[in-house]
Amino acid sequence: MATPRDTPASRRTRANGDGTVYQRKDGRWEAAGYVLAPGNTRKRVRVYGTTRKEALAKLTEKIAASNRGLPIAAADSTVGDYLTYWLNGVAVHQVRENTHTRYAACIRLHLIPGLGAKKLARLTARDVRTFLDRLRTTCQCCAQERDTDRRTCCTIGQCCDKRLSPLTVTYIHSVLKSALEHAVREDDLPRNVARNVKTPAPRSRRFKPFTASEARQFLHAASGDRLHALYELALRTGLRKGELLGLYWEDLDLDSGSASIHRSLQRTPTGGLTILHTKTRASERRIALPTECIHSLKSHQEHQQEERQAAGTGWTDNGLVFTTSTGNPLDPTNLTRSFGRLLHRAGLRRIRFHDLRHSTATLLLEQGVDLVVIKELLGHAHIGVTAGVYAHVRLRLQRQAIDTLGAALDPTGDNPDAPPATAVVR
Template identity: 85%
Template sequence: MTTPRPASSRRSRSRANGDGTIYQRKEGRWEAAGYVLASGNIRKRVRVYGASRKEALGKLTEKIAASNLGLPVAASDCTVSDYLTYWLQGIAVHQVRENTHTRYAACIRLHLIPGLGAKKLARLTARDVRTFLDHLRAACQCCAQVRDTDRRFCCAIGQCCNKRLSPLTVTYVHSVLKSALEHAVREDDLPRNVARNVKTPAPRPRRFKPFTASEARQFLHAASSDRLHALYELALRTGLRKGELLGLHWEDLDLDSGTASIHRSLQRTHTGGLTILHTKTRASERRIVLPTECINSLKTHHERQQEEREAAGTGWPDNGLVFTTPTGRPLDSSNLTRRFRRLLHRAQLRSIRFHDLRHSTATLLLEQGIDLVVIKELLGHAHIGVTADVYAHVRLRLQREAINTLGDALSPGRDDPDGAPVAAIVR
């Protein structure tokens, strides 16, 4: 005589056609399965899991509802190529900025799909990912992207140029794959994120060349006669990003109290051209104090802009931007970069990136002994660890100077001008 299975583990009561099936597994978890629309406009069976019947049913219902709306849903037996396409078009497009999405798309098209696209998503292993990344580091990109068919490049001229990806790019490709697979784990398409089990060497941080105090003074002197003098003052004295400067509106400034609200940025996107967006991160939204020099230069800039506005007449667009072209149009980032380089040449200063003005601000503040927390708030970093990591070389130099100063004080034969030492409590 057979013992009947407990009611909780029996297959659930019949469900309507198309609603899928749901039952409890031997280990206690609930499994639900059903057919949904997958990449390639075909229907595939998906399985989801939950700690309770309600949880598993809710996950399956969500997938079926998305499928009924015509949205492709990833299936566990799909290829990595199919899943990355689904993730890029259905998930990432709603979570990141357009420019970031464009970089994701290029990364997937050029590297991830050629290297891992043919593998089944459910069978992808950490070894597959590690092997792919090792090959990516070693491969000549002219050969990998079939650019050597052009007679001017690489193997077409009889010698491979060995043009390899930088460690930073390899790390970026790895991070995109991890992000995509993490979503597969959240949707129960994968039990774990195998890309997270692969460790890649930390790339060397980008080297930047901030101004010294002497060079900064020379730069500000040269910029004093420039039409965008106020912009350069703000960049060097407050460390604002280029997009934050170009997206600044007059309504964001309070010149009477000497403050500025930073909450938007001007960026060029593929579809919208020059577009006002939110700042880089939520931490980038901040209120900063304006130096007196910036307040004065902004007032002068406002007067000049009013003259340009009157000269342009009805052709002046009412966009409220602080920094514009002489006709009131938004300033393009690339045009500002060219102007900046010409200014450096006129000032007979070494060539640096515009973003290095921001690094110059932080470096000079650190060298003046300003607390790292204050610099973090001024720059709009999400975490103080970011500030500490970026400017670690400055902190080490300051530590060395402090240690040397202490060494001088402790050197033999040095007299204490104050006589006997003062007792102190060590905590």
């Protein structure tokens, strides 16, 4: 009589609720079992693997999630059900809260109304392409009935034709691709049909950074501001707004003139002002501080001590470099308002706070600083990001280089004795 240990692995009896696992004719292993599906129903799901162990592990993971009360979307689920499952069961553990909030709005406002009723297994590339084309041409006031209570726009027969920007349509497409890619990884779909749809690359957002003259004017106007050290640090180092507001005194070494960047202050829907790690590993960096920033930071530290004494017991000691007059974290929105008022007082054109970062990179490029150094200073993940964002500056530098070479080769120039360039360069 054969014992359980003598029984082949493919024929062992599994307990009730554990599902079944067997080898298909094509050599792959298939595991099937019942899980909790959207709508508080139970559905049978199938997963596949190259080995019995792999298929069984995938099924066990789905059953475990189902036992925790998490609905599992199967291939016969609708796109809307799957997107809801992916948003609340997968993406919530992989992205930041603010990113998850944007995903949720994208799914609620666009993806579910446009594709939610279709079966996940029957979704085609044509469905996705038709959906995206409709997004580009549809007035959003009409589609989302934003004006029904105000008796404006479409309700009075005068459509405002408020369409989504190409950048927003591309973002919606990327969210759909991410969700379907997870379905492919879990073997719920054989392929990601959204990847077969090509969307035109949106034009990059145009920005107008400060010129060298405007940058000097800005620094002069900021010299008497309470947040002078912050503005100077932003323009001279290119730190992001969240990185500046999430900077602690312990992150600074004013003696050696360096700063460690590994935190960021963000406002989240549930936690309010929250200190988080930088978004990517590349954003964690150590930068050299300019001499001017060291002097302004030391002055700012002295001024903060005076504010601490003036506030007394009302001071909140959190170790942040830039705070309110009572020691609380600075709200990013309030900083944006203060920045706008400073520009107005200085008589400068209005730009975004993030354009200070662009100004840093642009001015460094124009001074001939190597692109790799700028990438490390800004904390870009890849040098292609740096090169792509500031392509217009590189083109201008190329023009200057060509003009310089042209002047050197001009036989009618200041050096008539120079021999003409007759050699052909290949």
